[in-house]
Amino acid sequence: MTAQIPERLRYEDNDHAMCTNPLSDYFVMGGESPNFEVSCTALWRGYVGSWEIVADRLYLIGLNGRLEGGGRVSLETIFPGFYDRVFAHWYSGTIRLPQGRQIQYVHMGYGSTYEQDLFLTIERGVVTQQTIKQNGQADSEAPDGYGVSAMTIFRDKSKD
Amino acid sequence: MSYGHFYLSLGLVISVWMFFENKWHQKENDEALKKILRSKVVQERRIHEVLMSEVVAPLLFFAVGSFVWPGLLYLKFKEHGGIFRRGKTGWPDESVFELKRENLLEKLSVQEIEEREVVRDPLGAVPVLPFGHLNHAWKNFLDSYQADCELWSFSVEWSPWGGPELRKGYVQVCPKGIDAYFLTVCRDIEKKPIPKKLKRKWWGKLAD
Secondary structure: OOEOOOEEEEEOOEEEEEOOOHHHHHHHOOOOOOOEOOOEOOOOOOEEEEEEEEOOEEEEEEEEEEEOOOOEOOHHHHOOOOOOOEEOOOOOEEEEEEEEEEEEOOOOEOOOEEEEEEEEEEEOOEEEEEEEEEOOOOOOOOOEOOOOOOOOEOOOHHHO | OOHHHHHHHHHHHHHHHHHHHHHHHHHHHHHHHHHHHOHHHOOOOOHHHHHHHHHHHHHHHHHHHHHHHHHHHHHHHHHHOOOOOOOOOOOOOOOOOOOOHHHEEEEEOHHHHHHHOEOOOOOOOOOOOEOHHHHHHHHHHHHOOOOOOEEEEEEEEEOOOOOOEEEEEEEEEEOOEEEEEEEEEEEEOOOOOOOHHHHHHHHHHHHO
């Protein structure tokens, strides 16, 4: 399995790579899931969500991806009537935001290690705790910020 | 025919049979794996790789197997419990989530649940309904609710393949037993440290 492209989170005026998929929980809990087209091995879930924390609440504010058989995915594809913002009340868990330079690259999931992790504990969509974990010091030449080193891109079926 | 010729001939027959029997099952597993990874990801092999795996390796196996076939039979017996049997290979079965009576917390009516589960948001980013964006899923859950059943809240720690989870929600308890459930919390929790005694047992089993 290839390292996965992260979700995006805007938190305290900064943009972060988010190595957690809160929308997956929505589908597990019975929310209707469209058939996302898988276009490359670095994005098995088929979409990238953009998230934001406002007043300690987690919101989904955008969705990028394609549906099998064509068509782009938007928030309204999954949440009809909510085109710009969705409160993620279904999500309880810990969000991981890796920060700093890369210590170790792992070509699987969100397995790579970075200098520190910012963890946000969420209870039913509301931030209840923030913790920082120091993972060590990276080489000075190590890449800064989350990255995926290689992937296989599938042929675009819609062009057949 | 001397005993030596008989031994080698029998060894050759057994080696050929074991090779193709193994190849057949390996192909089944490969196909299953390709389906999971989507076939396009699995790259085509180069000609020298094909020659090595399809010609050189089998010939070597037959040559060596003709001499050491009693050992091969022993290994096959040990692995699969019989010469003509084959233990299940491939992906292990995923354990199925099940609720037990001890996981139940409180008996509630539909009205009580819906009153406590209405979701509100100051930015209006959720429908003001029980379970908010999951209201449709809740209604689907109630569609299967029968008059002789009860609704209970539950909380349980469960350990699927990916790691332990805390699951909370509501479940239908019917005369025939625990039935459909609706999840409200599904979160990863930290693995409990394994006691030293248990660790020793595991190592013992692995070493066997």
